[in-house]
Amino acid sequence: MNWSDTLIQLQYDLGAPQELSWLVEGITFFVGAFVLANAALVLALLLIWITRKVVSRIQDRIGPNRLGPFGLFQTVADAVKLLSKEDIKPTTADTPSYLLAPVLSVMGVLMALAVLPIGAGLIGTDLNIGVLYLVALGSLGIMAALMAGWGSNNKYALLAGFRVVAQLLSYEIPMVLAMLAPVLLIGTMSMQGLVQAQSFFLGPVNLGVGWFVFLLPGAFLIYFIAALAEAEQTPFDLLEAESELIAGFHIEYSGMKFAMFFLAQFLNSFFLGAIAVTLFLGGWQGPFAGQIPLLGPIYFLAKTFLVYVVIQWIKGTFPRVRIDQMMGFAWKVLVPLVLALILAQMVILKLPLPLWINYLLVLAANLAVVATVLNIMGNYFQSEQIRSKRAFEPKSLIGTMQPVQSSSGD
Amino acid sequence: MLSQWGFVLVLSAIAVIIPVAAIVLGHFLGPRRPDPIKNETYESGVETFGDTWVQFRAQYYLIGLIFLIFDVEVIFLFPIAVAYQGLSFFSVIAAVTFVLILILGLFLEWRKGALEWD
Numbered sequence: 145m146n147w148s149d150t151l152i153q154l155q156y157d158l159g160a161p162q163e164l165s166w167l168v169e170g171i172t173f174f175v176g177a178f179v180l181a182n183a184a185l186v187l188a189l190l191l192i193w194i195t196r197k198v199v200s201r202i203q204d205r206i207g208p209n210r211l212g213p214f215g216l217f218q219t220v221a222d223a224v225k226l227l228s229k230e231d232i233k234p235t236t237a238d239t240p241s242y243l244l245a246p247v248l249s250v251m252g253v254l255m256a257l258a259v260l261p262i263g264a265g266l267i268g269t270d271l272n273i274g275v276l277y278l279v280a281l282g283s284l285g286i287m288a289a290l291m292a293g294w295g296s297n298n299k300y301a302l303l304a305g306f307r308v309v310a311q312l313l314s315y316e317i318p319m320v321l322a323m324l325a326p327v328l329l330i331g332t333m334s335m336q337g338l339v340q341a342q343s344f345f346l347g348p349v350n351l352g353v354g355w356f357v358f359l360l361p362g363a364f365l366i367y368f369i370a371a372l373a374e375a376e377q378t379p380f381d382l383l384e385a386e387s388e389l390i391a392g393f394h395i396e397y398s399g400m401k402f403a404m405f406f407l408a409q410f411l412n413s414f415f416l417g418a419i420a421v422t423l424f425l426g427g428w429q430g431p432f433a434g435q436i437p438l439l440g441p442i443y444f445l446a447k448t449f450l451v452y453v454v455i456q457w458i459k460g461t462f463p464r465v466r467i468d469q470m471m472g473f474a475w476k477v478l479v480p481l482v483l484a485l486i487l488a489q490m491v492i493l494k495l496p497l498p499l500w501i502n503y504l505l506v507l508a509a510n511l512a513v514v515a516t517v518l519n520i521m522g523n524y525f526q527s528e529q530i531r532s533k534r535a536f537e538p539k540s541l542i543g544t545m546q547p548v549q550s551s552s553g554d
Numbered sequence: 555m556l557s558q559w560g561f562v563l564v565l566s567a568i569a570v571i572i573p574v575a576a577i578v579l580g581h582f583l584g585p586r587r588p589d590p591i592k593n594e595t596y597e598s599g600v601e602t603f604g605d606t607w608v609q610f611r612a613q614y615y616l617i618g619l620i621f622l623i624f625d626v627e628v629i630f631l632f633p634i635a636v637a638y639q640g641l642s643f644f645s646v647i648a649a650v651t652f653v654l655i656l657i658l659g660l661f662l663e664w665r666k667g668a669l670e671w672d
Contacts, residue, residue, distance in 0.1 A: 174568075234594065298597070306610055320625075320628050399580045471669070
């Protein structure tokens with residue numbers, strides 16, 4: 145039973161006239177969208193708290209712990225503080241794009257809520273092109289960042305805006321192509337359809353562990369890396385490299401306008417994790433989710449928060465990459481690999497063999513991609529480690545007490 | 555079918571109203587003490603020097619063009635993926651050729667040096 149059907153039925157039971165069906169539907173949609181959007185705002189406060197707690201534990205600190213239990217109300221206090229800040233607009237700013245940018249960035253993120261399947265009947269609207277809708281929304285955030293960078297009329301903001309566009313555009317291709325892999329496998333773009341396809345029946349009981357990640361680990365890995373870049377998370381957070389660009393494209397924003405960018409960024413990383421859960425980690429599927437409907441949302445939220453914590457863990461431990469390395473990784477590693485993966489999957493699925501052999505071959509191709517990506521990343525981090533060790537080790541001359549041999553004679 | 559999109563329409567309206575309301579609220583709740591120096595563009599504490607909107611790297615433009623090509627082709631790939639299970643032999647050949655051309659295009663750009671960032 146869908147939530148909107150239940151709500152419409154409830155209104156007719158309460159005596160709503162049948163001829164006003166458009167109004168009944170409108171009220172239903174408004175209530176649903178209002179609840180969803182406001183739940184997302186509360187969620188953002190929780191997400192910021194989780195980030196601060198996880199990162200501070202990694203850095204051997206306690207993190208916020210004063211306001212409320214475990215410091216939970218710290219982010220609420222921060223939001224109130226931001227509300228009371230002065231709203232500064234630089235005189236040289238390009239007004240329309242400067243003011244539209246924070247609105248657009250929040251809008252692009254909140255609209256993704258429409259197709260996230262939280263439970264069996266709990267999805268905003270089960271569009272038959274759900275995946276494509278999410279792909280389309282991804283571009284709104286890029287627009288917002290570029291508008292903010294351009295509209296601020298600030299050199300740092302503009303540089304950061306260019307970097308955002310280059311980074312987000314480059315990683316959008318592998319991300320979208322990785323999202324294509326599950327669609328290719330079962331032939332639907334509906335989010336609920338994708339979740340339902342990940343059931344696993346043991347006799348009559350649905351264990352709900354037929355997750356696509358077991359069949360398509362390569363596509364999942366590429367999606368996850370690209371989602372890190374799309375969420376502007378740490379290995380790829382060049383656009384807010386504090387030491388180079390101060391704060392990124394939102395330098396000139398203060399008070400609530402800044403808070404909107406902050407909100408959009410945290411919600412975006414959560415939603416990208418939610419899409420990963422839906423496409424690859426079984427969505428709301430889990431043991432006995434079919435029998436007890438309440439378990440569905442619990443599974444979905446538990447998995448998504450787990451992915452979110454992993455993202456924050458990476459944020460706390462990984463060093464930032466250089467821009468040429470980042471662009472090279474997207475175009476020379478991820479895009480060729482994911483294209484090869486899609487091609488292999490297309491060919492394998494049409495081979496005239498038993499289905500389980502086809503699936504085994506798809507799995508083998510995916511494992512080869514995982515091995516390649518991990519190998520390249522391992523080599524990169526090893527060389528970086530050697531380089532940074534060399535930078536910090538004491539000069540060998542100091543140990544030997546030899547006079548410095550000067551080559552030029554001065 | 556259309557009523558599915560009604561929800562998206564309502565949600566998009568709410569998604570615009572929320573940030574606008576927050577910004578307007580912040581605008582009226584916060585103090586307002588404008589100051590010509592405060593309203594200057596920030597540039598590490600010194601006076602702004604020269605024009606902001608100057609020439610930028612051509613590399614960004616190239617990346618934008620390559621993205622455009624790939625994104626359009628990806629949009630074509632999604633319908634193919636949805637209909638893939640029912641495709642006939644020749645349609646499959648066409649789809650595979652399509653992806654092959656995409657891969658060849660990527661390697662051509664690689665050979666031409668469009669992916670180098672230096």
